[in-house]
Amino acid sequence: MKTYVIGDIHGGLRGLKQVFERMSLKPDDRFIFIGDYVDGWSESAQTLSFLINFSETYTCVFIRGNHDEILYNFLKKGDKNPTWLQHGGESSRISYESFSKAEIEAHINFLENLRNFYIDEKNRLFLHAGFTNLHGPENEYYPNMVYWDRTLWEMVCALDKTIDKNNDLYPKRLKLFDEIYIGHTPVTRIGYSKPTHFANVWNVDTGAAFKGAVSVLDVDTKHVWQSDPVWKLYPNETGRN
Incomplete structure (x- = not known):
């Protein structure tokens, strides 16, 4: 069984389909989606439908992203957060105009069952953004930090590359896991x-919402597959640019 982690999609379903077409998928493979499935390109609702169908064939773990949570609040409660609408939410709102009530209910159920984080059998942590608690994400004082926090990534980017796990200066929260994927x-x-790593943190968001690609990383071999830059697949749209 291979384990793949998939970076942020942001409604770029054509990019997701393209990168999967460039791989050799097998039914016993495991796919860990890191969140932010929506908000950006025009196929946010269609992306969730694809993921729901995809999970009927493949073993999937779906992580909650901040954009997914805000979309949930819109679908469930009608919350039209103005900031959300300005940062990709408007494209998601429009993508649901042709969806039936039953289809929307299925998406609400999908969003409700997203996981805030996942720890696999090799002590590898998968979550959308990061965590601040020195005892791990399950002890986070504010649970939504796991899909909003940027300090984990900022910390490892600034970390002296000569400092390893045996050094007292190595951040304690990194020592909790063999690898962390965000x-x-x-x-x-x-x-x-x-996808890029500093210390033991791998970041698989390659900017699909803007000028980058949708990326898939084999977590064991670190082999990478990518779509074309997603903006080229939606030539008449702006995404979040």
Whole structure:
């Protein structure tokens, strides 16, 4: 069994389908989606429908992203957060205009059952953003930090590359897990186009919402598959640019 982690999609369903077409998927493979399935390109609702159908064939773990939580509040409670609408939410709102009440209910159920984090059998942590508690994400004082926090990524980006786990200066929260996989903050912001790691933290958000690709990483071999830059697959749209 192979385990794959999939970076932020942001409604770029064409990118997700394309990268899967470039892989050899097998029924016993496991797919861990790191969150932010929506908000950006025009197929947010369609992306959730695809994921629901995909999980009927493959073993999937779906992590909750901050954009997914805000979409849930819109679908469940009608909350039209103005900031959300300005940062990709409007495209998600429009994508649901042709969906039936039953389809929307199925998506609400999907969003309600997303996981805040996942720890696999090899002590690898998967979550959307990060965590601040020195005893791990399950002890976070504010549970929604796991899909909003940026300090974990900022910390490892600034960490002296000569400091390893045996050094007292190595951050304690990193020592809890063999590896940590996140999204949330595009690596394109620091000049990378593929999943990137510092210390034991891998960031698989390669900026699909903007000018980057949808990326898939084999967590054992670290082999990467990518779609074309998603904006090229939606030539008449702006995404979150």
